[in-house]
Amino acid sequence: MNELLYFGLIALVSVLLVGWRGLVEQKKRRALAEKWIREEYGSAPLPNRGRDEAAVTGSYLHGSPSFFLDDITWNDLDMELVFRRINYARSSAGAGELYRMLRCPVMEEVVLRERDLMAESMAQKDALREQLSMALCEIGFTGEYALEDYLDYLENLGERSSRKHILMDCLYLPAFLLLFSEPALGVTILFAVLMVNIMTYFKEKREVDPYLVSFAYILRMIRGAEKISGVLDRARRSGSLIAGGADREDIFEKYRGILLKDIRGLGSFRSFSGVAMSMRNPMGGSGPLDILFDYLKMALHLDLMKFNQMLRIVREKDDVIRELVSAIGTIDACISIAYYRASLESFCRPEQGGDYGLCAVGLCHPLLDAPVKNDIDTKKCVLVTGSNASGKSTFLKTAALGAVLAQTICTVPAERWRAPFYRVMSSMALRDDLTGGESYFMVEIRALKRILDACGEGRTPVLCFVDEVLRGTNTVERIAASSRILRSLTGEGVLCFAATHDIELTHLLEDVYHNYHFEETIENGDISFNYLLKRGRAQTRNAIRLLEVMGYDGRVVREAEELAERFLETGEWTMTGKDTVI
Template identity: 35%
Template sequence: MEILLGILVLFLIFLIKGIYDKRAWYKNLRQKMINDWGKVPEEEYTTEKFESLSAYYNTQLDKSKDVDDITWNDINMEEIFMLINNTGSAIGEEYLYAMLHKLEFSGEKLKEREKLMNLFADREDLRLELQLALYKMGKISNVSVYEYINRLEGLETKKIWPHLLMGAGFIVSVILIPFNPLIGGILTALMLGNNVYQYYRERAKIEIYFTVCAYIVRLLEGVNTIIKLNIPEINDYAVKLKKSKGVFQKFIRGSFLLIPKNAGGDLLGVFLDYLNLIFHIDLIKFYSMLDCFKANREALNMIYETVGLLDSCIAAASFRKMIPFYSIPDLNNTVKPFLEVEDIYNPMIDEPVLNSIHTKNSVLITGSNASGKSTFIKTLAVNAILSQTIYTSLSSSYKASFFKVLSSMALKDNLLGKESYYIVEIKSLKRIIDRTEEHIPTLCFVDEVLRGTNTLERIAASSQILKFLSEINTICFAATHDIELTHILENFYSNYHFKEQIVENNVLFDYKLIEGRAVSKNAIKLLEVMGYPSIVTESASDNAEYFLKEGKWNILKS
């Protein structure tokens, strides 16, 4: 009796401790979510991670309207994504990655995202409950949930009756032992050996898909938690989730046979392992789950997109909390494109200098190296994309047309394809021309157009390309060192510039955008500041003056 009482006491202690530990774990997780809100997310990224993130987007890709790879890389959108990605689930981060690529061209979806972001920002209690539900679903390192689901879609469904027969055969052979020990024993040994062999043979083929089923079960459990939260503000989404989840009851029922709740070699797990070897229970359950999955794939897609949207909007709301200030974009479908921004900045720059511009025309930006030209046009591009994806502009005011956004900036030689920088550049510019259309204006950004060729042909060709772009429902921002272009294109492009000052052999930049073309010529002066020999800098100044007077270069002599 005392032994039984002692066992009971130990059982109660372990039970109470388990309940306490679980509550403490949830309390700590909740506090972590509070602390992480509005902070830069702590995530590790690898090349494999980004490849997995792109799997869902690749199935949704629209080459005519989306942010393409060149533009994405030009303006460092992966770094922007990392700033925003405070998602709790693998589905959420895959959906967010796709969202930042897919520009919206009407206000309907953007306003719905705005409603959700405001809800999650204003209602911490509600948001935390939803985040805990999303956390149940979890993330998978360097693996795309969407890609794995597609793999499951392609798996051949098999009949379960062979496995049922093997299990029945083993039972019959065991029953036969009392009546005929020799034959019963031999049959039992043969059936056991066959069942184990067939089990490992089949299990090896589908092992990887068990992970997919495990994630789907976690996803459905998380969805069930969201439904039970009974949040009126997201009732429409909860109704969709409830309807879609309902068709997966057969999938969930008995899933513990395939995916034990407790990993780590507990007695129940060991017992189930032996049963599976003989009776193939997990294989039979797997193919039953596979049948249910294939019959309800559309419902799973609905769950994926609904969960992805909610999780992405939580992350976007956290991003808004992180940045110094933002504005809600005023986006319009207009006949003539326009862009009006006040106090715009880039989230990747500490202590950014704010700039403003109002224009209905294309714009040439001049100035010396490091003066701010490239940073400014990248800032405009990033804000145009964020405005048409997460409905957030890093500015005090953003009014603009709905735009396609394209750039040609950080290009490199294609050594593997045996293409020179110039070939890569003209292909990049041609893709912008090819994607322009009458109904949706294009906002494009070009840094040092045709820098890969000689001065004469560069100015002749680039002036015509830029003129063409300005006339085809496009606002083009082009950064250039070629002052000649500001004169040649003055009827088509507005001129702005950045300037620098040299004070006591120091180069000072204020990074403020100024209307008009650049007038300072400090390139040679900068050589002096950097300590170049006086024979180089003085001779360069003399030759420049000679060219301005004579219209030709002085021939150098030894």
């Protein structure tokens, strides 16, 4: 009796120590999360392994969006860096939804207004923002793949039935009965059933183990959704949401209703889910009861049968789960928008609709630490000229990003932005396709052709950006062909911003393009740029002067200048010091 009491006390102390250690670790993690949430507000996102490694790349394709930024435009605008700059998400659902927002500009003002009102509420209500962020932190990240991908991968398991497990468990009953009449036979059957169950247990457990990650995340989302709905309910009852206006309260009530509906819809999935989730760490319990439960799972396949039931529910409730992911993700993404706004020196909410064209005041690039602000107000296409490194490409990217951010997160780094809804496309930072065996010129004309095709569809107006059109071919054919292509990118349903070094194009296209330029200043052998956009075509060149600044041989620079001046005078290329016509 004393020995039993002794071992019982040891087991009790072990359980208490493990529980105490778990509480201490949980409290420590919560304190770090609270510190992280407060420190990030008003600054750039802090490094976070879970967030940085969150899989979001393919998540925007789920749901079949009507329009999304294609890979060329996404890469041209460095949208991956823009996403990282805006991403303050605390969960995979939030990171995926924010990525989806940026990848899929919307054309509905009501959607943008909803995002704006939610983000504004998060910015104004510190307690609401921090409490929701803590609930989202507990949901966390999935890791290598997005949840949508995990749900798709579940199809690889095929149909799974628990009938064979139930049948094998039923064999235990006659085996136990035979122990009283035929002990030897009863023990033999009991041992055989036990061995078969144990061997098949580990085989099937290996098959289903990779898919437990998605189940675990769904369970975390359900618990997180309960906490989020609780936070929203307390905010509603305290009247803090009403202070922001009836529209805001209605929006949050809508999302709270979605969360509660989805929680109820997944009630059967959560019931006794711990049985299946214990497979993630078999034989991992430290206490006597844990060890006993581990052996019961191997002997009876309780966790495998529960897994099969949960798998069936996931397949039946796929739309409910995806709706839950979207609702949680939208709340998290709107918190990211609020954080991003707080980190900016200034921003504006876009004025959508209005006359055809584009108007921006104090527009700057969102990734630059000390950006130069520029203004543009045009109802006509824009052709930008200027010397090398003067700011042409950066301005085109800045205008394109303004349009994307206006139609995604309703936040533009400018003093004012007014434009109708556009489909944004670009052909800027292209490269040779070595794997596909295509030259730069072939890559470029394919990229331009897709823009021309989109303009010909006659749907939503196209806002396109083209940098150094047809730079991959000779001067004569480049000017001839690019003048026709750029003229094709004008008219109803398209607004084109283009940059070029070819001054000839500013004359050939001045009836359909407004001319703008950037310029440089050269003093004491050094060159500087103010990066301010000015009206009119560029009047200076600096490519040869840059050779001198970089220390090239004086003879090379001098002869190059003489050759250029002779061409401008005669229209012919002649070798310096010779009469030979090239």
